[in-house]
Amino acid sequence: MTAEDRSALEQLIFSKEFIRSGDPGRKTQDIVFDLRTLKAVFESMKKFNIDYLDFPIMSGKESIVFKAYSRKKPIVVKIFKMSTLRFSNLYLYVQGDRRFENEKKDRSRIVYLWTRKEFINLRTARECHIAVPNPIGFHQNIILMQYLGTAASPSPELRKSSIDMEDAYSQVRESMHLLYTKAKLVHADLSEYNMLTYRNKVYMIDFGQSVSIEHPSAQIFLERDARNVCNFFNRKGIKCDVNDLLSFVTGESA
Template sequence: MNEEFVLLEPDDQPGDEWEQLDVSDTEADRIARKQDREFDEFRKRIKNTEQFKLQESVFDDATLAAVYKLVQDGYVDAFGGPVSTGKEASVFEALGGQAGERPEPGSEAAGGGPEGVHSEREVAVKVYRINSSNFRQMRDYLEGDPRFDGIASDKKAVVLAWTRKEFANLERARKAGVRVPEPIAVQRNVLVMELVGHAEDRARRLNEVDVENPETAYEVVREYMRRLYRAGLIHGDLSEYNMIIHDGELVIIDMGQAVTVHHPNAGEFLDRDCENVATFFTREGIDVDPDDLRAYVTEPESDPAGEPEGKLGGEPDADPSGESE
């Protein structure tokens, strides 16, 4: 097969095209280089700090970028040491800044910020490990949750969704009147929230303290369980290990696995919560029946006329177990 190849004739004669290009620095170029330098310095500061040397598996480049964004946005002003370390996540203490900007120390803006966020306020920074998190267990809690329909089977996507899920669960729980750590900000696999207690004097888990008044503590726990349920949530892993005591307050923590009442395994998770709570308080000397606790938690809310509404959070009537006859 014969083909002819023809060269195109140039429209203009070649000249010194470089004279037509403006290669001078722009303000955007200078800002970008400054941000790159600051991020490199931030990365070195985190990884070279003594207290973070054992945490290098936590602070990969993507996580460092997320933390750096939270610092730049003013949610975190200074990092402290680790408060707790687990297989899936580590919690660090930090100083929270004024969201939206980083106030200069001593400035008027440094005196406060949005509601609940002050530059000198201690906060907790929870960092989920993408590589070592229990991917399969997380996926079991996410699948069937209507808020996360279509979540990919990619491990990173699941961990990032899990972090957003904990933030959303904390927000919903607080609105329902349940004492949980206040959620402040979320960025990728990093969650900023209220630090209950202090790093030097951390709040103690329920299994670590002598409960002086177990009857009152139990009444608080079952009421929080009921409020969560009426807000459409079930904790899913409630036990003495996920409740802490500080300054006379009982606080429920670790809300990442909490599911909606429409999750297909919601009934099973609720039964397990009731069993765990009943077992603990029975050991504390109170006769608690898990079936009675479940009945209390799931009792329909009455309308002002005294008639049960039969609805949960404005949703149609539904069997929390997800089963139908």
């Protein structure tokens, strides 16, 4: 292990995100991320030439997102937490998606599958020219992707963005349309929290739960997405009607 590897790993292990007590001397039960994940982080660092982890951008119940550097360029490393990612919730989005039907689905495998699903969904969306972070790779419960933001700060979520909201809405509509008609996917957790604005463009993120349009609950998820989007834009003073949006997205209004 080089000194650089070691410092990155130490930085990770001793960051507050990993240790509940804040006391680095405590034993492994205090580490929020299990050792399997630490090992996976370390393997990913080798596999994808990650120089070091810069800072955690966000730490939620289910994942932690780091800004990192690979070959001197900023990237994002998103790590799904093995223990708190809710199994039953995941199952709902994996079961019924023909692309993942024949996979074994025990606890850790479903988290790995979730990670791979986010990667595949991002890649598919990207191939259909939808504004999403470019996926770089994945390893177990870790996914790497393009970093959206400046050296100093990550791009803001749409809810905190100063982008022109009229323009943002037309971009979101178009992306939802391409996602449905070309990528044949429904995001299934779309909201002002899961869109970032970068250089005046609205990017969709967080595709772990996204499903094929063939999924038995796809329509329900799509309607929920449309309601979230309209609620947000209506609050911002932009006219957004859920039924109009749905027919635009599915291409029925053409």
